[in-house]
Amino acid sequence: xxxxxxxxxxIIRLSVNGDSHEIGVPSHYTLLETLRYVLGLTGxxxxxxKGDCGACTVLLDGLPTLSCILPVxxxxxxQVTTIEGLADPDxxxxxxxxxxxTGGAQCGFCTPGILMSAAALLNVNSSPTxxxxxxxxxxxxxxxxxxTKIYEAVELAARALREQRPPAEVLRx
Amino acid sequence: MKYYLEWPEPDxxxxxxxxxxxxxxxxxxxxxxxxxxVDAYERVSGTALYTLDMALPDMLHGAILRCPHAxxxxxxxxxxxxxxxxxxxxxxxxxxxxxxxxxxFRGQGPTSMLFDEHCRYAGDEVAAVAAETPHQAILxxxxxxxxxxxxxxxxxxxxxxxxxxxxxxxxxxxxxQETSGRGDVEAGFAGADVVLEQTYHTPCEIHTxxxxxxxxxxxxxxxxxxxxxNQGVFGIQANLARALxxxxxxxxxxxxxxxxxxxxxxxxxxxxxxxALLARTTARPVKIALTREESFICVGNRAANxxxxxxxxxxxxxxxxxxxVFLGSGGAYPAGATSTYLVQALYLCPNVRVxxxxxxxxxxxxxxxxxxxxxxxxxxxxxxMDALATEIDMDPxxxxxxxxxxxxxxxxxxxxxIGLRECLSDGAKAxxxxxxxxxxxxxxxxxRGVGMAAGMWAYPGDPRATVIVKLFADGxxxxxxxxxxxGTGTKTVMAMVVAEELGVxxxxxxxxxADTGTTQNAPSSGGSxxxxxxxxxxxxxxxxxxxxxxxxxxxxxxxxxxxxxxxxGEIMPADAPDQAVALxxxxxxxxxxxxxxxxxxxxxxxxxxxxPFAAQFAEVEVNILTGEVRVLRLVAAHDSGRVxxxxxYENQVFGGMAMGIGLGLxxxxxxxxxxxxxxxxxxxxxxxxxxxxxxxxDQTCVPIDPHxxxxxxxxxxxxxxxxxxxxxxxxxxxVYHATGVRVTDAPITxxxxxSALAERRGE
Numbered sequence: 001x002x003x004x005x006x007x008x009x010x011i012i013r014l015s016v017n018g019d020s021h022e023i024g025v026p027s028h029y030t031l032l033e034t035l036r037y038v039l040g041l042t043g044x045x046x047x048x049x050k051g052d053c054g055a056c057t058v059l060l061d062g063l064p065t066l067s068c069i070l071p072v073x074x075x076x077x078x079q080v081t082t083i084e085g086l087a088d089p090d091x092x093x094x095x096x097x098x099x100x101x102t103g104g105a106q107c108g109f110c111t112p113g114i115l116m117s118a119a120a121l122l123n124v125n126s127s128p129t130x131x132x133x134x135x136x137x138x139x140x141x142x143x144x145x146x147x148t149k150i151y152e153a154v155e156l157a158a159r160a161l162r163e164q165r166p167p168a169e170v171l172r173x
Numbered sequence: 174m175k176y177y178l179e180w181p182e183p184d185x186x187x188x189x190x191x192x193x194x195x196x197x198x199x200x201x202x203x204x205x206x207x208x209x210x211v212d213a214y215e216r217v218s219g220t221a222l223y224t225l226d227m228a229l230p231d232m233l234h235g236a237i238l239r240c241p242h243a244x245x246x247x248x249x250x251x252x253x254x255x256x257x258x259x260x261x262x263x264x265x266x267x268x269x270x271x272x273x274x275x276x277x278f279r280g281q282g283p284t285s286m287l288f289d290e291h292c293r294y295a296g297d298e299v300a301a302v303a304a305e306t307p308h309q310a311i312l313x314x315x316x317x318x319x320x321x322x323x324x325x326x327x328x329x330x331x332x333x334x335x336x337x338x339x340x341x342x343x344x345x346x347x348x349x350q351e352t353s354g355r356g357d358v359e360a361g362f363a364g365a366d367v368v369l370e371q372t373y374h375t376p377c378e379i380h381t382x383x384x385x386x387x388x389x390x391x392x393x394x395x396x397x398x399x400x401x402x403n404q405g406v407f408g409i410q411a412n413l414a415r416a417l418x419x420x421x422x423x424x425x426x427x428x429x430x431x432x433x434x435x436x437x438x439x440x441x442x443x444x445x446x447x448x449a450l451l452a453r454t455t456a457r458p459v460k461i462a463l464t465r466e467e468s469f470i471c472v473g474n475r476a477a478n479x480x481x482x483x484x485x486x487x488x489x490x491x492x493x494x495x496x497x498v499f500l501g502s503g504g505a506y507p508a509g510a511t512s513t514y515l516v517q518a519l520y521l522c523p524n525v526r527v528x529x530x531x532x533x534x535x536x537x538x539x540x541x542x543x544x545x546x547x548x549x550x551x552x553x554x555x556x557x558m559d560a561l562a563t564e565i566d567m568d569p570x571x572x573x574x575x576x577x578x579x580x581x582x583x584x585x586x587x588x589x590x591i592g593l594r595e596c597l598s599d600g601a602k603a604x605x606x607x608x609x610x611x612x613x614x615x616x617x618x619x620x621r622g623v624g625m626a627a628g629m630w631a632y633p634g635d636p637r638a639t640v641i642v643k644l645f646a647d648g649x650x651x652x653x654x655x656x657x658x659x660g661t662g663t664k665t666v667m668a669m670v671v672a673e674e675l676g677v678x679x680x681x682x683x684x685x686x687a688d689t690g691t692t693q694n695a696p697s698s699g700g701s702x703x704x705x706x707x708x709x710x711x712x713x714x715x716x717x718x719x720x721x722x723x724x725x726x727x728x729x730x731x732x733x734x735x736x737x738x739x740x741x742g743e744i745m746p747a748d749a750p751d752q753a754v755a756l757x758x759x760x761x762x763x764x765x766x767x768x769x770x771x772x773x774x775x776x777x778x779x780x781x782x783x784x785p786f787a788a789q790f791a792e793v794e795v796n797i798l799t800g801e802v803r804v805l806r807l808v809a810a811h812d813s814g815r816v817x818x819x820x821x822y823e824n825q826v827f828g829g830m831a832m833g834i835g836l837g838l839x840x841x842x843x844x845x846x847x848x849x850x851x852x853x854x855x856x857x858x859x860x861x862x863x864x865x866x867x868x869x870x871d872q873t874c875v876p877i878d879p880h881x882x883x884x885x886x887x888x889x890x891x892x893x894x895x896x897x898x899x900x901x902x903x904x905x906x907x908v909y910h911a912t913g914v915r916v917t918d919a920p921i922t923x924x925x926x927x928s929a930l931a932e933r934r935g936e
Contacts, residue, residue, distance in 0.1 A: 043220070047465070050856060095217075096217040100213035103820030107431065108216030115217060145828050147864075
């Protein structure tokens with residue numbers, strides 16, 4: 001369907017963090033607007049609305065995606081994972097713990113996007129080098145930290161996941 | 174020159190004397206540890222609620238119509254078409270009752286209005302709309318019919334000074350011209366062996382915090398509540414109350430989580446007042462979130478500076494004279510553009526003259542930006558120091574060590590402590606300065622070099638802060654403080670101060686902060702003052718709680734207070750630890766259920782000033798074929814007094830340096846000065862802030878603690894701003910060391926680097 005043929009409001013089915021939602025969305029909405037303003041999932045941040053800053057990064061079938069420039073229709077039939085779905089019922093994701101421990105979050109506004117980019121990296125590369133981490137995070141802007149503590153967090157989380165130990169324990173050893 | 178707030182500030186004198194006599198800390202048990210943030214989980218889980226994330230029932234969305242011309246007069250304004258658009262609930266203009274609010278103060282008088290028919294830059298506010306959705310509001314704002322008389326504009330600082338330039342304000346474009354200094358510079362130059370003169374230029378930088386500028390306003394009768402992304406709720410409250418002619422108690426400003434400010438969110442902004450007016454007009458809550466593009470245009474910047482610096486030195490490395498002429502523009506309104514401070518204060522020099530010129534131009538007004546004016550000043554002074562050192566064949570570190578000022582020469586005030594010597598020497602050691610300088614710089618197209626720069630920060634803080642610590646019957650604590658946590662870790666550090674004094678674990682301390690309705694007055698989180706102002710107040714409040722606890726315990730244990738000690742959450746006679754009473758077993762506490770301790774920040778030490786110092790070291794690689802400069806490693810040695818939390822300390826330093834890389838290499842607002850007068854790179858694609866690939870993998874932080882017992886009761890000095898001051902200059906000096914070419918205009922883009930190299934080759 002061409003965009004001008006779409007109704008003003010569309011009823012769509014969206015799978016977010018394993019939950020299936022049937023929702024009405026204005027058909028011009030991006031995935032980010034749908035997450036934040038229809039589903040109330042405000043963890044994904046709205047930084048620039050034009051794909052420059054990466055604060056809106058979510059996983060689409062496991063791949064990092066800029067939800068602020070993705071029409072919501074593109075997400076239909078795919079698995080959307082947001083920061084709210086990164087932890088599991090047993091506790092935070094190793095990346096979240098690691099970021100706490102290294103102090104990699106300052107104002108925290110870029111953090112959800114950074115965590116999702118880093119999670120996508122660790123899904124395909126269990127022991128990334130610092131150079132690979134820099135590449136993977138180069139689409140996520142941060143104005144506070146200078147990135148160093150974020151690299152440290154990703155390295156710590158990677159090691160914790162490899163060794164199947166909590167990051168705090170890895171840090172102590 | 175003074176960085177103006179939008180409103181005149183009250184006089185911060187006549188502080189009451191300290192209520193208690195508090196000893197400086199010796200060894201600490203909690204303070205100084207690398208502890209994760211108390212709100213770390215909220216920040217990594219997406220649950221932290223920022224103003225941009227908030228929505229109220231029945232809320233409308235606002236949008237602002239901005240003047241598209243760099244200089245124009247509104248001759249006709251018709252809101253009819255906009256008002257008839259779907260979803261539109263209100264359109265306000267200068268003619269709306271209550272909207273005639275004076276704005277942009279110079280001294281005590283305003284220079285403009287909230288909506289001014291005389292628009293002085295492309296971005297000036299003309300009208301505003303409230304509608305059911307953000308899209309409807311934006312479309313309606315565009316549908317307001319405005320006719321402008323387009324006026325000639327000026328954006329070049331030097332041209333704006335000339336009499337032919339179009340006048341931006343009545344009385345012309347010169348906002349300030351001041352000369353100050355000491356000694357006799359001509360005599361100083363006459364006595365010098367080497368005299369150098371150079372003109373430096375720094376770009377206009379944009380703050381671009383990750384969370385854009387956002388406000389939600391809601392009225393209950395005549396009471397206004399504002400959720401606003403800002404750096405200090407009490408400053409916003411005071412100015413909002415003044416603008417709307419309301420008593421302080423009728424204005425409540427709240428900001429819990431906020432996504433960065435760097436100075437741009439210190440003052441009251443027009444959009445906040447506009448949201449309040451729209452909410453009053455519609456009797457519904459109104460949210461205004463500026464677009465990312467607007468955040469580049471109308472909410473502040475670091476003004477570009479042109480600095481002409483002349484310096485004289487003797488062969489033995491003694492500075493004899495410094496003469497500097499500054500020119501900057503804070504844009505179309507009084508805003509502040511330059512800081513001559515470092516030239517006047519950083520190095521011992523008997524003969525100094527600084528001339529400071531500030532001028533109006535048709536561009537977005539500046540706002541304080543992380544150490545306003547100082548990195549610009551360091552860019553000039555520290556490159557000049559490097560050039561002088563080269564000229565007299567002296568090591569740049571040694572040269573600076575020889576010229577350390579042990580007192581503030583501007584007003585002959587001694588420092589409470591100065592660790593600049595250690596910053597220079599320990600930093601050089603950590604960097605491996607001598608070895609790195611001696612290494613070959615490469616013969617191919619990739620050259621390596623090292624450079625360094627020093628700095629200091631100028632502001633000792635506004636010491637007016639009051640904090641309440643409440644201890645509950647089960648021994649858990651509520652910390653009630655007005656300070657904002659703009660991402661620096663304020664909440665964490667303050668909770669650690671409570672934990673230090675009361676022995677309560679951090680997870681038993683709950684924090685309420687940055688809410689004018691429920692917390693006490695504290696200065697804004699700007700000027701690197703939050704820790705050094707609020708932490709002593711927190712400490713005083715916790716000590717007051719402890720005093721009351723000891724009194725209760727004295728009654729229960731039937732011992733005089735002097736014999737009792739407080740340790741690890743228990744109270745015991747010093748000579749009989751076996752009689753220890755846990756807090757939860759204190760009968761007096763159970764009877765009251767709560768102990769309230771009020772703490773106030775003490776005044777600054779009399780006759781002395783507490784300021785932080787820094788030295789930073791950089792190693793760079795320059796590709797002389799492409800002009801690309803890569804920063805390979807950075808070492809920062811900072812005397813910011815006591816390290817309150819190692820993690821948040823390092824974060825400030827690394828973040829400050831990353832921003833310095835931006836100033837040195839990539840960041841620059843570009844105006845279309847020939848045709849439209851608009852900002853042409855008002856987005857993160859064209860305005861480059863450093864990414865993960867631009868900051869070096871190898872960064873080291875070397876804290877220097879001079880154990881200052883006079884600055885305040887915690888021994889901590891400011892850090893956020895000094896961390897940003899020397900970086901760009903250190904990079905520029907490293908570029909010179911690598912290539913033999915001095916790039917005096919920041920940022921050192923590939924184009925500038927190549928031009929400088931070509932110029933040396935005589936092309």
